[in-house]
Amino acid sequence: MRFVFAVVTLVVAALLVLLGLAQRTVFAPPDSVTSSISMKSDAPITVIPAKALKGIPGRESIHIAGGSKAFAAYARSTDIKGWVGDASYNQVSFDKATQKLVTKTVPGSSTTPDPADSDLWYEQYTGPELNFSLDAPDDISLIVASDGSDPAPKTVSVTWPLSTATPLVGPLLSAGLLVFIIGILLFVWAIRHHRRTRGPRRNSGGGRTRLPRSERRGSVRSTRRAALGSGAGRGSRGRRMVAVVPVVLVASLGLAGCSSDYWPQIQSGDSTAAPTPTASSTAVPQASDLQPPAVTVSQATRIIQRITAVQTQADKNLDATLAGTRFTGPALAQRTANYTIRKADKTAAAPVTIPSGKITLTLPQQVDSWPRTVFAVVQDATADTKVSPVGVMLLQQTARDPYKVDYLVGLEAGAQIPRVAPASIGSARLAPDVKLLTMEPDKLAGAYADILKNSDASSDAKYFQKDGDTLRDKIGKPYKDAKSAKLPATASIAYSSETATDPSVAFATINAGAIVSVSLNEIETVKPTKPGAEVNTEGEVKSLSGVSKSTKGLVATYGVQLLFSVPPVGSSDKIVLLGFSQGLISAKEVS
Template sequence: MRFLFAIGVFAVAAVLLGVGVVQKVFFAGDEYTTLTTTVETNAPYMVIDGKTLTMHGTNPIITVSGSKTAFVGFGRSEDVTGWIGSDDYDVLKYSTKKSDFVFGEGTAKNVEPTEVETPALTEQEILTPEGSDLWLGEASGKTTATLPTFLDSDMSAIIAADGKADAPGTVTIAWPLPSRVPFATGFIIGGGVAALIGLVLYLWALRHDRNSQGPRRRGKLPKPPKPRAIRMPTPKSLVSAAPKGRRGITRGSSFVALGLAGVLTLGLSSCSPYNSGQNVAEPTPTATESVEIDGHPPAVTERQLQRILSRISQTVTDADAALDPALSGTRLIGPAQEIRAANYAIRKADSSVAALPKLAASPITFTMPQATANWPRQVIAVVQNENDPSVPTMGLMMIQNSPRENYHVEYMVTLEPNAQVPTVAPANVGSALVAPDSKLLLISPDQLSAAYGSVLTQGEASPYFGLFDLTADSLVAQVGKAYKDQKQAAVSERASLEFSQNAGSGAPLALATMDSGAIVTVSLNEIETVRPTQAGASVSPEGQAKILSGVSSSTTGVESTYGMELAFYVPPLGSTDKIRLLGYTQGLISARGL
């Protein structure tokens, strides 16, 4: 009976597999609608517009070849033309009237930059689009590159070789088609599962059958009153030792069944979907629609921001491990880079000094991109990992100065525990840029750094004291007037301690909130100058200042500069609210003997 069950399950498996394979082989039809063309390119870049790419769906697979190296990426059309700028490029379109591709030259377009002062970067000629933060997806390879995409008609694809040679001219666009036999895969999977179940039942029946063939114990009956032995007849085996006929089962049968199940299981892999072989993320089924405000899209999409932050996090992590300021400088600028580079220098001299908090890439809990089609572009993001308390909640202000430069983190602040951010525009809409000298806020962004510095130095005597809500401001408690007075009193008998301030290297950056206020990031440098007051006396720097300056004692004095990265919420003009500190990072950036 057990063998009958196993045979029945195998029969069901054979039927299911047969139906599935027949459907796949004879009734599935084409899996893709494909268009292929080969053109003779005359420029280092070629662009395919979104209308062509979305002719038969929003998830085409683009394959390019025809050069020693091949690259293909896709992004918003204005970003593609912005990256190309004034360089020559070709355009490939598909004409439904001609039922063929149309090839021609593109028109160069220069993007006017927005007037925003940002730290200068090392000028270098960037020729290849590979690795740009503008792309929503990209692929590269030797001679051939294949890229699955998710896009809409407002996006375009850019094709290149190395930025010097002409772009590869053989292009294939394949659109996946809906399956004509949607249940074929289910039949095959069901058949494979049934075959495995049948194998288990078969092995179970075989084991039971073999166990039943062994000798059985026979106990002795109690002796009857008469001394005559009673013999029991020898039981016959249910299955003979040497079975014959159609139902005979040999020892090799289990291996045959096992091989049959393996063949049926491996048959599933032959019906797997198309795989391009490229190490790329799977695209979403459909492109996400974005809402634009006043004709300006957000600087980045949420998916794009995740990709950018992953790259930045990896670069900074590698730089932290190698204590390499040149590497961190490829993704950090301004005050964020100054504080980290100084920490590297200190840790090289003294490995016991703690490292700065690492920059995590996810999860992104807050996204505030600028709504713009021009450059520079700004994005504010918050990364908060509640499952790892060792990583503080970080607020990042990133900026992309030009189309061919990647995003750089200019401000990296640890958020205050009770920081409350007002309502901002949705991430798929974007926020407006607030000018540094705007008069529509309680204080203009370019005056905010000096005003807060005055509060840190003068306390209640500062003319700006009443503008700030200091009830939850932990930075004032750490380095405010009370701290400074205490520190000055501690050295007053043998030295003088002076505090001064100047604007940091970071530009004031501001994005508008929904209540007409703004989130503003600024930098501030605070300088401590210690001089001996007695003839022949000397002063000795302590801690990190001693390590960074390399001075053990000085008869003329020591100057230490601490950089501060600050993020505020600034209410609109006329509001009864006050300016709130949302987060900050401070650290020693320089120390020297006078």
């Protein structure tokens, strides 16, 4: 019966081990699941929100095919919604009941612009067919298209990884090995018991000769020694078996436990205590309570790179039309006039340019609508101390428009940009008439124009810091007085200024102040003072106006872009000029 128990135990052990191995072979779960959808409509766009991409947890592998060409990009969901606008599109969602992707068509216009290279996208993919992976955050969506005119690719499939954990493998193998050892021990016990209980056999023969007493004693001693020797051998083998069993057990358990996927995982409760709000903590706005920043740092870097590429080509060919694809407002006005001047005079200086360097500051607007603005500081890559960093104010009018340079200024030597929020949070854009600053943003240009005209005699001079302001020497009252003194007696010059029509742009800083970009126009009117007298032109005025002399006079308008640091209301600090650029934007004969 003991042999029966041992054999049954060994069979049970074998079954347990085989069942454990089957968990990783025959009964192994699939490592992924795929859901495919086929678009029935001819909509030019397909939108897959993060909720659909995250229908099943895990990193998504996406395959797109079936169009004239394939384009895909992911971005913030609100940005994609803004770009799609009123266009017809396929809306993809995830059906939890069937665990499949489904789609419906939202009607609208049948075409869109080509979505490739939009400044909104975090990343984009193009090709005949697309295969890529995402680990989509909750606030992003995926946009799929061909070229905006043709229907979007017809086939989209998403593959999610599945857990291949088999938590019964470890327990089954361990139990099988343990039962196997028990079976071996039972088998050894049965054999030993059988040997102990097997008695000496009687000799039924009658012709056996009786040995003498001395010989019988020697035979008995020899038999005992043989018995003792035989017993020692079995004991030795038993000890070796006892030594081998733990080694086999430990090795087997190690193989069975080499992966946490082979064992049940104990789910522990969340032991992290939620922080208790306090008066000080609730006063600080959290990032989740704010509107998202207009761009990320990587987006801003890519946008600046695209702009500098256009700038380089436009400046080389003096192409104002090309420049207009990436410049607007005061920055474009200066560049357009400069191109005209340089076509007539090859020695004329080029306008302020964005250097091919690194972005040392990115300050996006907190906004989820349009228009949007972003402020950046770009440092020259060569680290040449003679090349000052530039401040760039970018503007995006609509979701489908590229970001364009609205203001572009060279920073003053030693200019200290006020502390601002990190790019991941961004900053609020302040209203032009906000009353929380030493001076309202839309009044800065007029006040500074009066300082350029009247210097310290201006009533607004007390609000502005004079030290470090080099623009006053370039176009301020001393410059104007010197230029008037050089005119002949037959001519006169008059100076005036006007606030440009472009709105001011103000970003809040950490100290409750603001970084403000404004522009103004400085106007010089030169007229003859005597009948028959003529006014001669020279330099940039001559090149831009195309007039060499005039009996009526000439009007030259200089565009001035200004960047200020404005302290909060009640502060004893003064308004500081951080940077500027100025150039002739118009020259014509007096009408």
